[in-house]
Amino acid sequence: MSSSAQEQFDEAMHAFSQGDFDRAIAGLEAVPRDDPAHFDALLGLGMAWYRKGDFAQAISVGHKAEQLRPQEQLVHTNLSLFYMKAGNKVAAEHHGLQARIAGWREAPAAASTSDTELDLAGPKPKSQVFRSPPKFPERPWKKKPASDGSPTSPGV
Secondary structure, eight states: OOOHHHHHHHHHHHHHHTTOHHHHHHHHHHHOOOOOOOHHHHHHHHHHHHHOOOHHHHHHHHHHHHHOOTTTTHHHHHHHHHEEEEEEEHHHHHHHHHHHHHHHHHHHHHHHHHHHHHHHSSSSOOOOOOOOOOSOOOOOOOOOOTTTOOOOOOOO
């Protein structure tokens, strides 16, 4: 990606963060013209259209991002949100499920890179046995009541 496309993307995302969705959309639409495989620009563009309230346009851009990365969790999460706001619950549930499946695909790959997680699967260490003492020491703060019902005093 050229530096000008990256600068356009950065400026568009700054406009998005400021709530200027019209300027963000204009900037984000220019980025894929220079670099059609700019995935982040398509995700940002879809979200900008969503924030403007144009759910049909957001869905259209979301599907373009889906064509670039069909198993990306964030794509399906966004599409689920867009379809839910557009009132298509069936499509929203479908993409919600796809997002969950994509998350399951990513989890084992992340776990296999860490050696410490592999150590957790090893044999469990023998547990230590703790025994209580045979008799607890006397508790002077606990007084036995007198047999006649009168309270006992410590000095008597």
